[in-house]
Amino acid sequence: MKNDANPNWFANSPLSRINIEKDQEAFFKARLANPDSLVIPLWRGEPLMTDGKPAFLSAAALPEFPKSADVILLGLKDDRAYFGVDVSAAASAETAPFTDIGEYVQLRIAAGVITRDDLAIIGQARWYFEWRRKHRFCANCGGETRLEAGGAKSRCVECEEEHFPRINPVAIMLAIHEDSCLLGRGHQFPPGFVSALAGFIEAGETPEEGARRELFEEAGIVIDNVRYQFSQPWPFTCSLMMGFLADARGREITMDTEELAEVRWFEKDDVKAVLNGETRDFNVPPKFTIARQLLERWVKE
Ligand SMILES: [Zn+2]
Known part of the structure; x- marks a missing residue:
C-alpha cells in the first residue's frame, strides 16, 4: 500500500x-x-x-x-x-x-x-x-537451506527449520539545538562529507533508546524528545533505517575518535545552502539516503 x-x-x-x-x-x-x-x-x-x-x-x-x-x-x-x-x-x-x-x-x-x-x-x-x-546454511543445525516457493523464506533440508529474512534495525538521528543540527563523519568517508549519526539497535533496546545511546556514545550529546519521522528499507546492508529528530540539551561535544573523524554543529542556513546546491562548503549524502531526507525535513521545519 x-x-x-x-x-x-x-x-x-x-x-x-x-x-x-x-x-x-x-x-x-x-x-x-x-x-x-x-x-x-x-x-x-x-x-x-x-x-x-x-x-x-x-x-x-x-x-x-x-x-x-x-x-x-x-x-x-x-x-x-x-x-x-x-x-x-x-x-x-x-x-x-x-x-x-x-x-x-x-x-x-x-x-x-x-x-x-x-x-x-x-x-x-x-x-x-x-x-x-x-544465510545459505541453517542457524539451527548447519544444514543447507533452500528457498521456499516465492522466496520470502527458506527451509533447512535437514531439520526443516524455517528461516525468514534477517532485518537489521538502525536508528539514524539528527540532534537539534536551537537553529543547528549535529552532523559527523566516520573514518571511512572523505573530508568534507558529513551525515546524521546512526547506529544499530541492540537487543532489548527500543529505537528511541538506541538513538539516545548512540548520540551519547559517539558525541557525548544528551537528547530529549526523540521524535520518529519515517523509515527506509536499505538493501545494501539488509537494514531497516528508522529516522529521528531529537532535541539536544547542550552543544558540548565529546567525540568518540574510534568511531568518528569529525563531528560538529551546522547552522540551518548553511545546511539549506548546501541542500539547494548554492554552496559546496561541505557535502551531505545523496537524495536516495534517509540522512538526506532527515535534513530536508529539518530545514523545512
Ligand atoms: Zn537445520
Whole structure:
C-alpha cells in the first residue's frame, strides 16, 4: 500500500506482496509459466539496465537462466507478477546472462537514474539476494537451506527449520539545538562529507533508546524528545533505517575518535545552502539516503 507521507527512496513499492500460504507453490509456478510476468536479473546486487531503465524481461526468458539461480516473487502490479533472478554465479558482470541487451549497473548509480517505483522493486530483489547470500546454511543445525516457493523464506533440508529474512534495525538521528543540527563523519568517508549519526539497535533496546545511546556514545550529546519521522528499507546492508529528530540539551561535544573523524554543529542556513546546491562548503549524502531526507525535513521545519 502506498504511503505518501514517506519521502524515502526504496520505500513505497508499487507492488502488492503475495503471501498465500496454502497454494503458494501452485501460484508461483503458474506465474513463472506466464509470459506476461516480468523478470529482473541481478548480478551481485546490480540490476540489468538498458537505455537508463531496468531491463524487465518476459518470464518466457527464464529457461535461458542457469537452473541453479535463485528466483523470488517480488509481488503483483495490475495482476502482473514481478520476479527477481539472481545471476551472481557468473564470474563477472560481462559474462552474466543477457549482456547482449544491457549491462549490470551498480545500484547506487542506478538509484540516481531510474524511477522511484522501479528502485523500490529492485531494492526489494537485492535485499532478498543479499540475505540469501549470507544465510545459505541453517542457524539451527548447519544444514543447507533452500528457498521456499516465492522466496520470502527458506527451509533447512535437514531439520526443516524455517528461516525468514534477517532485518537489521538502525536508528539514524539528527540532534537539534536551537537553529543547528549535529552532523559527523566516520573514518571511512572523505573530508568534507558529513551525515546524521546512526547506529544499530541492540537487543532489548527500543529505537528511541538506541538513538539516545548512540548520540551519547559517539558525541557525548544528551537528547530529549526523540521524535520518529519515517523509515527506509536499505538493501545494501539488509537494514531497516528508522529516522529521528531529537532535541539536544547542550552543544558540548565529546567525540568518540574510534568511531568518528569529525563531528560538529551546522547552522540551518548553511545546511539549506548546501541542500539547494548554492554552496559546496561541505557535502551531505545523496537524495536516495534517509540522512538526506532527515535534513530536508529539518530545514523545512
Ligand atoms: Zn537445520
